[in-house]
Amino acid sequence: MTFAIIVGSRGFFPGHLAATGREHMIAAVERAGHRCVVLGPEDTEHGAVQSFEDARKCAALFKRHAEEIDGIIVTLPNFGEERPIADTIRLSRLSVPVLIQATPDDPEKMSIKWRRDSFCGKMSACNNLRQYGIRYSLTASHCVDPEGEEFQQDLARFSATCRVVGGLRGLRIGAIGARPQAFNTVRYSEKLLEAAGISVVTLDLSEILGRVARLDDTAQMVVDKIEAIRSYISIDGVPHPAILRQAKLAAVTEEWMAEADVSISAIQCWTSLEENYGVVPCTMMSMMSSRLMSSACEVDVCGLIGMHMLALASGTPSALLDWNNNYGGQANKAVCFHCSNLPKEFFSNYRMDFQEIIAGTVGKENTYGTVDGSIRSGHMTYIRVSTDDATGRIRGYVGEGRFTDDPLETFGGAGVVEIPAMQKLLRYICENGFEHHVAANFSAVSDAVMDATRQYLGWDFHLHEA
Numbered sequence: 001m002t003f004a005i006i007v008g009s010r011g012f013f014p015g016h017l018a019a020t021g022r023e024h025m026i027a028a029v030e031r032a033g034h035r036c037v038v039l040g041p042e043d044t045e046h047g048a049v050q051s052f053e054d055a056r057k058c059a060a061l062f063k064r065h066a067e068e069i070d071g072i073i074v075t076l077p078n079f080g081e082e083r084p085i086a087d088t089i090r091l092s093r094l095s096v097p098v099l100i101q102a103t104p105d106d107p108e109k110m111s112i113k114w115r116r117d118s119f120c121g122k123m124s125a126c127n128n129l130r131q132y133g134i135r136y137s138l139t140a141s142h143c144v145d146p147e148g149e150e151f152q153q154d155l156a157r158f159s160a161t162c163r164v165v166g167g168l169r170g171l172r173i174g175a176i177g178a179r180p181q182a183f184n185t186v187r188y189s190e191k192l193l194e195a196a197g198i199s200v201v202t203l204d205l206s207e208i209l210g211r212v213a214r215l216d217d218t219a220q221m222v223v224d225k226i227e228a229i230r231s232y233i234s235i236d237g238v239p240h241p242a243i244l245r246q247a248k249l250a251a252v253t254e255e256w257m258a259e260a261d262v263s264i265s266a267i268q269c270w271t272s273l274e275e276n277y278g279v280v281p282c283t284m285m286s287m288m289s290s291r292l293m294s295s296a297c298e299v300d301v302c303g304l305i306g307m308h309m310l311a312l313a314s315g316t317p318s319a320l321l322d323w324n325n326n327y328g329g330q331a332n333k334a335v336c337f338h339c340s341n342l343p344k345e346f347f348s349n350y351r352m353d354f355q356e357i358i359a360g361t362v363g364k365e366n367t368y369g370t371v372d373g374s375i376r377s378g379h380m381t382y383i384r385v386s387t388d389d390a391t392g393r394i395r396g397y398v399g400e401g402r403f404t405d406d407p408l409e410t411f412g413g414a415g416v417v418e419i420p421a422m423q424k425l426l427r428y429i430c431e432n433g434f435e436h437h438v439a440a441n442f443s444a445v446s447d448a449v450m451d452a453t454r455q456y457l458g459w460d461f462h463l464h465e466a
Contacts, residue, residue, distance in 0.1 A: 001070040001159055003029055004062045004096075005038035006088055008080025008125065009048035014113055018046040021077020021103055021146070028146045029073070032155050037065045055084040059091035069096060071162040074136075075146065076102040079121035082128040089134050097165055097456055098136040099158045100125060101151065104143035119143055135455045137161060160313040160448035165456045167312040168305075169197045174257050177205035177268025179299045185435045186300040189387040192394055193301070196457065200301060201260050205268050209277055211252040217244060221251040232287055232344065233371065234351040242279055242368035249277070250284035257293075266296040266304045274362040280355045280369040285341035289317050296320045297341055298437075306383040306396070306439035309452075314381075314443035317343035322436055323429070324414075327406065332422040336403075336440065340371050340413025345442070347413070348376040356411045375415025377405045382419075382440045383449060384429075385459075394457075397434065398449045399425065399464030403442075420466035428462065 005025055009018035022038065029036050039047045039061060044054045062069060072094060074085055089098065102118035109115070119142065129136050139154040173193075179186055190200050215222060225247035229235065235243055257265060265288070267281055274280060285295035292311050296304035300320065307318035319342040325335035339355055350373030359367045380403055385396040401419035408416055417440075419425060428434075446463060453461040 001162060002035040002037060002065070002068045004065070004069045004072045004092075004094070005029070005036055006058060006072065006074045006085055007038070007046070007048040008074060008076045008078075008085050008121065009046060009050050010079045010081050010121070011050055013078035013115070013117065015046055017077045017114075017116055018048040021075055022047045024077075024146045025073065025075040025101070028151055028155065032152060032159070034159070035068075037062060037069060049084045049088055050081050051084055052087055055087035055091060058088045062088075062092040062094055066092070066094060069094060070166055071096050071158060072098045073158075074098060074100045074125060076100070076118040076121050076125065077116065079117040080125055082121070082124040085125050086128040086132040086134060089129070090132055097158065097162050097452075098129070098134060099139070099154070100136055101139050101146060101154070102143045104145060137451050137455060157448050157451070160445050161451045161456070163312040164309050164448060164452035167308065168457065171198045171308070172260070172262045173198065173200050173301060173304060174260060174262035174265040175200050175202045175299055175301055176208060176253065176265055177203075177272065177299060180268065180270045183270075183298050186298050186303070186437070188302045189389050192387040192389070192392065196394055198305065201262050203256060203260070205272055208249070208252055208256065211256070212248045212277070215248050215252060217248075219251075221255070222247050225251045228287065229283060232290075233283060236351070238352050238368050239365070245277060245279040246281070246283050246369050249279065249281055250287065253284065254288070264294045264304055264308050266299045266301045268299050269297045271358055271362055274355075274358050274366045278366040280358070280367050282339070282341035282355070282370040283352055284369070286343050286371045289319065289341070290343035290345060292317060294318055295341065297338070300435075300437050302385045302387060303435070303437040303439055306385045309385070309449060310381060310383055310439055310441035310443065310445065313445035313448045314441050316441060316443060317345045318439050318441040319343060319346050319413075320437055320439050323426075323438055327416050332420060333404070333406065333416055333418045334422065335408065335414060336375070336417050336438070337410070337412055337414040339411075342371060342375070342413040344371070346375050347371075347373040349373050350413075371413060372411060373413055374408070375403050375413060377403050378442045379444055380417070380440050381443050381445050381449070382438050384434050384438050386434055393460050395460040396453070397428065397462040397464060398446045400444055400446050419464070421464070425464045428464065
C-alpha cells in the first residue's frame with residue numbers, strides 16, 4: 001500500500017524533532033512493507049507542513065500521486081500547526097482514510113530543547129479536521145512511538161481500514177440468477193448500494209446455461225478447469241459427468257465475470273441449477289472464494305459484501321454461513337453451517353460429495369459438487385451487512401469469536417462457534433430483523449471494519465461486545 005505522510009510541526013517547538021519524526025515515520029511505514037509519499041527537507045523546513053504555502057506544496061505532491069495513495073498518515077513529532085494539516089488534506093482533494101499519530105514526550109526530557117507537546121497538539125489537529133469535515137482514525141493509545149511495536153499494530157489496523165474503504169468504492173458485483181422464491185431474507189436494495197458506490201451487474205441464469213450448452217467438452221478452458229478442480233479437492237467417488245459439468249459452469253462464469261468487470265459474485269442455486277443442469281455450484285464457488293473472489297449462494301448480495309469486506313481487511317478467504325443450530329445447552333456456542341461452498345482454507349478435512357438436503361427432491365445424481373467437511377478451530381471475525389429500505393441506510397453488525405474443536409457429526413460444511421455473550425448477540429439480530437446468513441473469516445479485524453463503516457462509509461454498524 002502507499003501512504004501519504006504529513007509531518008506536522010510548529011515553529012517555536014524544536015525543529016530537530018520534526019526532522020527525526022519524519023524519518024521515524026517513514027521507517028515505520030517501510031518496515032510494514034508499504035510505500036511513502038512525503039515532502040523532503042529540500043521542499044520545506046524539515047519536510048514538515050507549518051504554513052499555508054507548505055500545505056499547497058504538500059497537496060500538490062499528493063495530487064501527483066493521487067492514483068497510488070491508499071491513506072494519509074498525519075504524524076505529530078511536536079505540537080504541529082493544526083490548520084495547515086487540514087488545509088493540506090482539503091487542497092489535495094484526496095478521499096481516503098486519515099490516521100492521526102502523536103509521539104509521546106519523555107518525562108526526563110521536558111526542557112525547551114526536547115519538549116514535544118504532541119499530546120495537546122493531537123487534540124487541536126483533530127478539532128480542525130472535524131471543523132473541515134474531514135473524517136479520521138486514531139491510534140489505540142493517544143500518544144504512540146512510531147518506532148515501537150504498538151504503532152505497527154496501529155498501522156496494520158489502519159491498513160485494513162484503507163483496504164476495506166478502497167475496496168468497496170467502485171466495487172462491481174455480479175448477481176447471477178434470481179433470488180430463490182422462498183428466500184425473502186436475501187432481498188436487498190440495489191439503489192442504496194449504488195448510492196454507496198457499489199454497482200450490481202445482473203445476469204439471468206439462462207444466459208450462463210446457454211453459454212455452457214455451447215461450450216465443447218474438449219475446449220481448453222474446460223480441460224484447464226477440470227485439472228484445477230482435481231488439484232483443489234478430492235473427487236474420489238464423484239462421477240466424471242458431474243466434474244465436467246462443474247468445470248464448464250466454472251469456466252463460463254469466470255469468463256462472464258471478466259467480461260463484465262465484476263470482482264465478486266452471488267449465484268442462484270436452490271434449486272434451478274440442480275433441476276436444469278444437474279450439479280451444485282459449490283466447488284466452483286469455493287475455488288473462487290479461496291482466490292479472494294468471494295462467492296455467495298442464494299444471490300445474497302449483502303452477505304457477499306460482508307465476505308468481501310472481511311477478505312479485504314484480512315487478505316484471507318471468507319465464507320458465508322448460516323447461524324444454524326444451538327449446541328446443546330451451551331449458551332455461548334452455536335453451529336454454523338452451509339451445505340457447502342466454503343473455501344478449503346476453512347476446513348480441517350474436506351472432499352467433494354453430493355448435497356444431501358437437495359438430493360431428496362431432485363435426485364442424488366444431480367447434486368454432486370458440494371464441499372463436505374469439518375470447519376477447523378481458530379479465532380474468527382463475523383459480519384452481516386444489510387440494506388434497510390425503511391430508513392434508507394446500510395447497516396450491519398460485526399464481532400469476534402472462535403471456531404472450536406467441539407465434536408459435531410453432520411453433513412455439509414459445519415463447525416461449532418463460541419462467541420462471548422452470544423445470547424445478547426442473537427437477541428440483537430432478531431430484534432433488528434437481520435438475516436440468518438453471516439460472513440466469517442479466520443482473522444481479528446472487527447476494529448478495522450468498525451473504523452471503515454462508521455468513520456468513512458457512513459453505515460450504521462454495531463459492534464458486539466461481551
